[in-house]
Amino acid sequence: MSEAKRLAALKALDYVEDGMIVGVGTGSTVAYFIDALASWKDQIAGAVSSSEQSTARLKSHGIDVIDLNAAGPLSLYVDGADECD
Template sequence: MDQLEMKKIAARAALKYVKPDTIVGVGSGSTVNCFIEALGEMREEIKGAVAASKKSEELLKAQGIEVFSANDVSSLDIYVDGADEITPHKAMIKGGGAALTREKIVASLAKTFICIVDSSKQVDVLGSTFPLPVEVIPMARSQVARKLVSLGGSPEYREGVTTDNGNVILDVHNFKILNPVEMEKELNNVAGVVTNGIFALNPANIVIIGTPDGAKVIE
């Protein structure tokens, strides 16, 4: 079974957590695209969605799902998103699609964070297979990069990428994150950092892993 099929399995399994007459928080990325496609089957049952990226917003509208701003809601029942890496403790690295800040904003509104992944995203230590994205105010790019080097990382400017917020991304390689909660806090306190791609302060509540044997749910 290929990776796309496993993503679809995880995405469809998340539909059972969608309650009628609610607004659904929706992240971004290839696995979430599968979820949006599946969610289109429930367009008449839900009120709509809050999207964490402009791309997801476009896909939701194409499915006939009304899109609300995060400012329009006080809370969300669920938020469904993917991850670039996830640990057994449900801490994640996200931001491969450069939507990490908006993903954190929408996730913070949700009572339940549901992470949908294929089995290749599972790691024991964050930073093992994927660089850590850090969203940075453009004028602080070099300053933040020097700080990341001092912390043991190898930051690389993501050429040609501007976030939906008008900022830039530094991808930090060779960064084994042994204490995700403390590292998330430390990086967010660096002047010029908008946020970083560690999701440990607000980890997933439920993880759905697409496997060749079906969906594995960890609650």
């Protein structure tokens, strides 16, 4: 399952664009995504986070965390889906 989550997180990078503010959720898949997003830290405007855990991880990679109220509409929000019917 970990490898599938890692691959899903890497695939989500395909939707990141220069200058974008990226929204991120919380959980193991998002952690993989944030780690991969670090390679974009100089190309994106920053990220909006849904939790303190994700905020800390973003900051540890030098990614600016932007308040949702200041960000405006998000073009991309990445979160996990551990279970669905």
